[in-house]
Each structure stands twice: as C-alpha cells, then as structure tokens.
Amino acid sequence: MARVTGVSWSWLQNYVNNKFSQVPRQVKVTDKPKGKLIIECDELWSFVFCQKIKVYIWLAIDRTTREIIGCYLGDKSRQSAKKLWDSLPGVYRQCAVAYTDFWESYKTVIPSKRHRPVGQETGQTNPIERLNNTFRQRISRLVR
Template identity: 65%
Template sequence: MYCPKCQSTQIIKYGHTHYGKPRFRCQDCGRQFVENASRQPIDQPTRQLIDKLLLERLALAAIARVTGVSERWLQMYVNQKYQKTPKAVEVAQKKPGQLTIQLDEMWSFVGSKENKQWIWLAIDADTREIVGVFIGDRSRQSAKGLWKSLPAVYRQCAICYTDFWEAYEQVLPSKRHRAVGKETGKTSLIERFNNTLRQRVGRLVRKTLSFSKKLSNHIGAIWYFVHHYNASLRS
C-alpha cells in the first residue's frame, strides 16, 4: 500500500471512518486515507470553476449540484477561502490631488432579518474602483470604520458625496463632505454598485434562502466579490 500524497510505504492502521471503512495513516507525511476511496480528491479545474461560480448569484447547494462535489466539502472549501480573503481594498496608486468618492450603506442580514448587517461602501467616481468597505451596524462607529478603510490618499484629499445619514456628518471632514439627494446624481455610481452587488451575491438578495449563517462568511463573500470587481476594472 502506498500513501496517495507522498507514495511512502510506511503505512499504519488508524481506526475506521464513520462509514465503517478501515482508515490508514502515513507515518512520513501524516496523510489519512482509505483504500479504494469512492470519492477522489477534487481536481484543480473543478476548484477553479467553483471559484467562478461563487461570484454568481448561486446558492452553495446549486454549486454542489453543478460541480458534483458534496455540500459538506464545498462548505469547508468556502470557509477556508473566505477566511483567507484579504479584508483591505487593493486599488491602483493615486497621486494626491482632486479625488472624488461616493459613499453609501446597504442593508443585509446574517441568520435572520433581526440580525442586521449594514455594508458601508465607497467608490472612486473617476476609476469606478471600490476604495472602502466596512460591515457592521448603522452607527457612527461603523461610518468611522468605513473612513479608516479608505487608502490614506482619499482620507487626505477626496471630496466625499453621501446621502443625509447623520453618521457621515459626524465622521467625514466638514470641508470635504457634501450631503446630497438622489436627484443630483452625485451618488448614482455607488447606488448602482449596490444593485450590482445584490444581483451577483445571492446572500444579499432581500428575499433569499441563500442568506449567510456565519458573519465571517458573510464578510468574506462581500470582500471576495469586491476584489474580483476591482481586478476586472484593471484587466
């Protein structure tokens, strides 16, 4: 018998699986396995397809049906991916000068609609890049979290257009803050991105069965799409 990972023959018995099959362990690399496994390791093309499907408005159960993987394996894969997703914006380098951003917040929930999670977003009006993200409640503290998530050049130079939510007035520099109504069109880009986000991330649809049950996965899914969106602007 050979280890499927390192091909070592230093194999020992290691109990049984919950299905009753004998389990073995490689003494060289620590890999645990069963002989003649009915399920083979998920190959790289399938993983790449899953990565793309996670950017579409699909439930995990639907992705499992399309790709043929088990829902249990898929959930573990998604947990690891969202945990490793960077929680900071990646934008093209900007020179100090006249910058304009639009800020807005959108409602979402985790587990039940009583557990509200507001997604605070900022978009560069010229490049259309998402330059700030924060997920929390709708308080002044969360507005401050959005402000801190902006790259330094935006905090130093940018003119900020928002709606009339009072938390912005308490956090943004008064000389560069412009509170405007929707009729002005000064917040149309961020409102359009909010719609894009709801259309592409199934867990953000208002009436959905694909909602998040873990806050960490909720946050990870949003950041995963934001990174993809910004990267698509540069390609």
C-alpha cells in the same frame, strides 16, 4: 473538506487561520493622477440568520476609476461609519471630496470641508447606487 482531504478539522482550521492572517488588510489602489479625488460612500444591508439581525455593508468607491477603495461590515452606527473612513487609503482621507446620502453618521466622521451630502435626485451618487443594485441583483442574499 477535511474529510475529503483526510486531514483533521483542527489542522484545517489552523491552516485557514494562518492563511487568513497573511491577507493584507488594506486594499491596493492604482496610482491616481494629479487632480481632484472624488469618492462616493453608501451602505446596503442584509439579514444574518434571521430578519432581526441586520448587517450593513459600508462601501466607498473612487468616482473616476470605479474602484472599491473602502469597505466595512457592521451596524448602522457612527462607529461603523468611522471604520469605513479608516479603511480608506490615506490619500483619500486627506484629499478626497466625499459624496454621501444625508445619513447623520457620515456627517460626524467625514471632515465638513470635504463632505457633500446629496439626495438621489442630484445623480451625484449614481455609480455607487448602481453598484449596490448590481450586488442586489447578483447576490440573492442582498435582496431587500
């Protein structure tokens, strides 16, 4: 890109870094109607560089609107689950009921009164599982 535009690599890197620093870190979600907020959380993984290095994509969606309301890239640890929880807008962290799989990390991060660990057979996490499958179909790097 630098060669085509005739600028130096350092100038281009500084420009990209400057633009990236202006990108908001919190997602903007639509206003929610009064009522019960329900979210679904799940993760999918991919390799980086080689098969030994896995990166997990942690996602949270609003069940009603199907909006992605939280995201984090990391490993399969409690700290990553906490980062996903921290990425959610405040209204979801304070009020939403969260459906997840039985992953131990979720249990330690999501308040127990609002955490609903469920199996796939219940269908309670179908929308997020469907989203993950769509990502796997459309983004070849995410194929297992």
